[in-house]
Amino acid sequence: MTALFPFDLPAASAVYATLMIVTFAIHLLAAQFLLGGSAYLAWRGLVAPAGDSVLRKLFVDWLPFAMGVTITLGVAPLLFVQILDQQGFYTANLLLFHRWMAVLPVLIVAFYLLYVQKGSTRIREHALFGRALPAVVFSCVAFVGFSWSENHLLSLDRGVWSSFYASARWFYPAPELLPRALMMLAASLPGLAIVATLLLRGRPQEERHAAATTLRGLLILGAVVAIGCGLWTGSATYREVRAASTPWLWLAGLGALTATVFGALHLARNPKLALLSWTVSLLGIGGAREARRWGALPTDTVVEHHERAWTVGGFGVFVFFAIVATVALAFLGRRVRTELRATVK
Amino acid sequence: MGDFAFYPIQDYGPLMKGLAIGGLGIFHVFLAQFAIGAGFVLCLLQWRAWKRGDELARRFLDGFFTVLVLVSFVLGAVTGVAMWFTSIQVSPRTIGMMIDEFHWVWATEWLFFGVEVAAGYAFYRYRNRLTDSTRMLLLVAYSVAGWMSLFWINGILSWQLTPGEWLLSGGVWDGFFNPSFWPSLLYRTFAAATIAALVAILVVHVLRNPDGGPATREDKTRLIRSLSILFLPTAAMPLLGLWYLATIPEDSRSWLLGGSPAMSMFLAGAVATSTALGVYAVVGLFARKLYVNVGTAALLVGLAFVATGAGEFVREGSRKPYTVREVLFSNSLTREDVDRMRREGSAHRDPYPIREEVPDSQLELGARVMRLQCSVCHTMDGANGMLHLVGPWQTDQMRMNIAKLQHTKPFMPPFAGNAEELEALVQYLSWHRAGRPAEWRAEDLADVLVRNQIWLDEAGTAPGRAHQKADGR
Numbered sequence: 001m002t003a004l005f006p007f008d009l010p011a012a013s014a015v016y017a018t019l020m021i022v023t024f025a026i027h028l029l030a031a032q033f034l035l036g037g038s039a040y041l042a043w044r045g046l047v048a049p050a051g052d053s054v055l056r057k058l059f060v061d062w063l064p065f066a067m068g069v070t071i072t073l074g075v076a077p078l079l080f081v082q083i084l085d086q087q088g089f090y091t092a093n094l095l096l097f098h099r100w101m102a103v104l105p106v107l108i109v110a111f112y113l114l115y116v117q118k119g120s121t122r123i124r125e126h127a128l129f130g131r132a133l134p135a136v137v138f139s140c141v142a143f144v145g146f147s148w149s150e151n152h153l154l155s156l157d158r159g160v161w162s163s164f165y166a167s168a169r170w171f172y173p174a175p176e177l178l179p180r181a182l183m184m185l186a187a188s189l190p191g192l193a194i195v196a197t198l199l200l201r202g203r204p205q206e207e208r209h210a211a212a213t214t215l216r217g218l219l220i221l222g223a224v225v226a227i228g229c230g231l232w233t234g235s236a237t238y239r240e241v242r243a244a245s246t247p248w249l250w251l252a253g254l255g256a257l258t259a260t261v262f263g264a265l266h267l268a269r270n271p272k273l274a275l276l277s278w279t280v281s282l283l284g285i286g287g288a289r290e291a292r293r294w295g296a297l298p299t300d301t302v303v304e305h306h307e308r309a310w311t312v313g314g315f316g317v318f319v320f321f322a323i324v325a326t327v328a329l330a331f332l333g334r335r336v337r338t339e340l341r342a343t344v345k
Numbered sequence: 346m347g348d349f350a351f352y353p354i355q356d357y358g359p360l361m362k363g364l365a366i367g368g369l370g371i372f373h374v375f376l377a378q379f380a381i382g383a384g385f386v387l388c389l390l391q392w393r394a395w396k397r398g399d400e401l402a403r404r405f406l407d408g409f410f411t412v413l414v415l416v417s418f419v420l421g422a423v424t425g426v427a428m429w430f431t432s433i434q435v436s437p438r439t440i441g442m443m444i445d446e447f448h449w450v451w452a453t454e455w456l457f458f459g460v461e462v463a464a465g466y467a468f469y470r471y472r473n474r475l476t477d478s479t480r481m482l483l484l485v486a487y488s489v490a491g492w493m494s495l496f497w498i499n500g501i502l503s504w505q506l507t508p509g510e511w512l513l514s515g516g517v518w519d520g521f522f523n524p525s526f527w528p529s530l531l532y533r534t535f536a537a538a539t540i541a542a543l544v545a546i547l548v549v550h551v552l553r554n555p556d557g558g559p560a561t562r563e564d565k566t567r568l569i570r571s572l573s574i575l576f577l578p579t580a581a582m583p584l585l586g587l588w589y590l591a592t593i594p595e596d597s598r599s600w601l602l603g604g605s606p607a608m609s610m611f612l613a614g615a616v617a618t619s620t621a622l623g624v625y626a627v628v629g630l631f632a633r634k635l636y637v638n639v640g641t642a643a644l645l646v647g648l649a650f651v652a653t654g655a656g657e658f659v660r661e662g663s664r665k666p667y668t669v670r671e672v673l674f675s676n677s678l679t680r681e682d683v684d685r686m687r688r689e690g691s692a693h694r695d696p697y698p699i700r701e702e703v704p705d706s707q708l709e710l711g712a713r714v715m716r717l718q719c720s721v722c723h724t725m726d727g728a729n730g731m732l733h734l735v736g737p738w739q740t741d742q743m744r745m746n747i748a749k750l751q752h753t754k755p756f757m758p759p760f761a762g763n764a765e766e767l768e769a770l771v772q773y774l775s776w777h778r779a780g781r782p783a784e785w786r787a788e789d790l791a792d793v794l795v796r797n798q799i800w801l802d803e804a805g806t807a808p809g810r811a812h813q814k815a816d817g818r
């Protein structure tokens with residue numbers, strides 16, 4: 001039996017692919033909170049604009065930060081994708097052109113609207129803005145996520161690059177795009193539910209109670225729809241790249257199922273088990289994506305590229321500062337938490 | 346052609362690509378330097394609040410921090426990603442080479458960026474519930490992390506212009522601690538302090554009293570005075586500028602000092618604005634403790650922006666004809682690519698078709714050559730427009746000047762194609778000049794190609810030299 005992808009690859013490629021899988025999974029969790037949270041606010045805004053429920057308050061409060069975190073955590077996989085498939089990633093960026101660059105102003109608009117939403121109760125409760133604002137924010141965030149999917153698919157489909165360029169089109173509606181985007185959207189709800197439960201710890205009992213049922217519902221609904229859309233997505237992808245992805249897809253599916261079970265049983269009491277299973281599921285998605293990517297790459301050229309990249313220095317320094325940063329953050333975090341506990345009213 | 350990766354180069358119409366990245370770059374650098382300098386401002390104010398019980402400093406700090414979060418967390422983060430995306434659009438091979446050589450440095454920078462965001466956000470969220478010492482710690486972590494991200498990125502950016510020992514050793518730290526590393530790091534650090542202090546003075550004017558009324562003039566004066574110490578390093582900036590100039594390659598320096606009128610103008614602009622700013626800051630604000638009203642404060646911030654902009658333009662421009670000095674030309678070809686393409690041709694393997702309707706295959710080849718080799722700096726008839734530049738030239742003059750491109754203007758790379766491609770490009774330009782007629786008859790080839798080859802051989806593939814007088818054809 002051969003080793004699991006990417007550990008069957010030459011060492012340098014395996015290292016970069018592993019880093020990509022891990023950093024992508026972390027980015028995706030943050031993106032899920034952002035995407036799911038803004039979807040929830042948009043939906044609540046439409047059906048019941050007045051009144052701040054516990055969850056609404058929570059999301060309004062945390063989403064601006066979640067946006068910053070999502071972007072920051074996106075930079076790490078952004079770095080590694082440029083090594084793993086430099087040509088593919090750049091080519092897709094260039095081909096989509098203005099359409100791809102549109103992600104940037106859209107991010108800025110969403111970011112500021114999130115702060116507006118957080119800063120002004122009047123706007124939140126306004127008959128029109130209270131509905132429109134969260135809907136606009138959600139559209140922006142969803143557009144960004146959708147664009148990443150589109151760009152990713154275009155980077156894989158090397159056969160279409162030349163004709164895509166000739167046509168000067170700005171959109172790449174691969175057959176897989178819609179089911180994939182829906183899967184990502186549905187999968188954001190369990191991520192949202194789990195992170196929200198963690199954020200609510202330490203809040204008064206009634207608040208947690210008030211939110212628990214909704215969060216559990218979101219988790220189950222999201223996971224079931226995501227698994228369904230995942231199967232649909234799988235049926236739209238190429239057969240020849242499935243083999244290496246299969247174990248990772250199982251991991252993704254099983255992780256999601258386990259998270260659903262844990263979530264249904266005791267999300268509020270013990271969210272950590274759900275988080276753990278969900279993380280496994282995210283890693284599964286990351287692994288499956290990379291296995292799929294690998295199937296699309298001109299292997300010899302990229303392996304050589306990875307090996308050359310691996311010979312440049314600096315890894316030791318990175319590891320050293322990673323430890324320094326972790327220690328510093330842990331120290332600051334502990335200190336802040338201790339003082340917050342002392343001042344809790 | 347081994348692993349030469351062709352990219353689908355897009356047409357920006359009348360706009361030059363460099364302008365896109367230049368414009369955004371100025372904006373981003375200004376914001377990023379503001380964010381870094383803001384760390385110093387915050388630490389200074391928190392120190393006063395903590396050690397001297399200065400409640401005014403504390404109140405101002407909290408207000409200033411909100412500005413910082415709204416402006417710099419949001420725009421700073423997104424414009425950073427934007428820089429990356431724009432660099433990919435303008436020159437994928439350049440950013441690719443930077444990633445290949447420095448990805449661990451970049452990853453390290455990212456760690457500090459993470460610390461900056463985390464510490465900043467913890468302060469933003471919980472500052473009212475924390476003790477002074479913890480507030481101070483968070484702000485110090487924020488500032489140090491912010492400055493460290495400058496430290497790391499500065500090594501990569503300065504390497505582009507002065508790769509130094511790296512050219513021989515290929516070692517990442519030889520490239521990182523390159524000849525212009527220290528002067529540009531110090532220059533940017535001081536610029537950051539100046540920018541942030543100026544913005545802070547502007548923000549002083551929106552300060553409110555606890556009762557909601559506008560702050561008194563005494564309060565404002567006191568705050569402006571306590572910020573004035575940050576202007577002291579501004580005095581050293583001219584010296585650092587000279588040090589920087591001394592470390593950059595001779596030909597880049599000569600563009601700046603008269604070789605290229607546009608660049609010299611921008612340098613003069615940068616020097617003039619920053620000197621004016623520096624003198625006012627040091628003499629007026631630091632030594633004489635002048636009061637600054639809103640209008641003046643806004644003007645000073647505007648001047649700082651202009652100075653940053655001119656400085657960035659100079660930095661980007663002085664790299665020509667390279668994006669990575671001695672290694673990668675602005676049009677993303679390496680010196681080896683040029684040698685090889687002289688023999689084997691350049692653009693005929695490009696898998697991306699030409700979108701423009703052209704009457705024949707020679708013109709199509711010409712269009713490909715222009716796209717691959719020239720379009721990064723030239724448009725057809727917009728910014729730095731080719732038609733305008735070759736305006737009255739005879740066909741032969743065009744052939745010779747393009748064959749000897751790096752000698753025509755030493756801030757252009759050598760022509761990277763064979764005699765047929767040169768001819769195709771010349772015909773393509775002539776066809777456009779003639780108004781793109783439906784039919785185009787090229788001249789009898791054999792003769793022309795022989796002469797083209799002679800000119801190409803005379804030009805060689807070594808880059809041009811500045812002392813060959815920038816203007817001499």
Ligand code: HEM
Pocket residue numbers: 024027028031034035067070071072073074075076077078079081089107141142144145146148149150151152155180184289426
């Ligand atoms: C803020 C809104 C964002 C959302 C909702 C979001 C969401 C997503 C999603 C759903 C994917 C998976 C796409 C797929 O596999 O189909 C993805 C991939 C990715 N995202 Fe984000 N993202 C956001 C912002 C960013 C930013 C600002 C960056 C860069 C700094 C980033 C970096 C990445 C990278 C590098 C990938 C992998 C791309 C690839 O493998 O081709 N994301 N993102």
